Amino acid sequence: MKIYFARHGQTDWNILGKVQGTTDIPLNENGIAQAQLLCKNLEDRDISFEKIYTSYQARAVKTAQIIDEHFHTGYEIVRGLEEMNLGLFEGHTWDEILSLYDEEHKLWLSNKRYNCTPDGESYQMVMERLFKALDYILGQHNTSSDRDLLIISHGAVIMTLLAMKRNIPFEESHTIEVDNASPIEFSIEELKDIRTRL
Template sequence: MEWTRLLLVRHGETAWNADGRVQGHLDIALNAVGRTQAQRLAARLRDEGEAIELIYSSDLARARQTAQAVADATGAPLRLAPELRERRFGAFEGRRFADIAAELPQDAERWRRRDPQWVPSGGGESLLQFKERVMQAVCALAAENIGKHVAMFTHGGVLDVLYRAATGLGLQDARTWQLDNAAVNRLLWTPDGGLTLVGWADRSHLDDTRDERFA
């Protein structure tokens, strides 16, 4: 059977993760904790001989910096893939959810309920638009690399979409899985079967990450 092994990683922590701010497409760099997480991840993948053949990364700094640490440690080539960016949250980017809830309670409620049709004002993406972008991008990259072990460095929202696709869960189903910064997540992609869950949220190389909801 033809397949592509996918090792998926959410970027390391940023100051805005720690502060509960919505990042979306804003280009926020790793903080000191995030840089440490990236180095620990890189050391693990190097020492365990993961044999990663190619790395794709969102072009946003927080993902790119995490991916670069692994590329430097493993020698795998790194390619930027803007289509792996986080969901676009428009005018909500840079703000805390509590502030949005206080000022725009109807929008906050639709966001909380994961309304698939709701579009954040100011040029945001609906969940349906976001899912379509993510699935098209990941499946296309997987199809280009049949038989390879590929790492992708991306964002919490992207990983959420991929987990749901691999497990058959809907966009509005309650989330019970973790989206830890710099944890290791594994999926298998096949042309006929799509995505299959192999392993999730392995953070054995970390001892101080925080799982913030705004990626």
């Protein structure tokens, strides 16, 4: 079994460069088209998954629904897969954040893994809740199966996994690109290894 993570399709706030976090912004028309293209991408790569799991946020749920309409595997909303809570940064562009919350931003950047955004989460907190969600998800399946799982989540959540997988410090996490509606593969062994380093 492999676990494929995919970020939801595009939203209007993605285009505007606004930080979304827990703010529940729906997919735009392009985001819906991206989710439909993700179906084709999965089909072309012959990825056969047993079930879809998704964050509860509207942009992720809609992405999961579009994929389920194509593959008919069923989907389940699981707490812990939602986007990082970015607190006071949400609703602002990064330029606005630097202007409004310069000191708070500097403090966060000084130790991005463990420092929280103002009124928000740290990346460590995101990883801990993510792995609780993964414990639940993997507990529903035979992990030695040759059928995979698809998890629809968010940019910061997937970025934490990629940073840990590639041993990239969180202070350099801005170098990691997580495209909308593009599958990213993890083996069970890779996820187990990341867990040991939480």
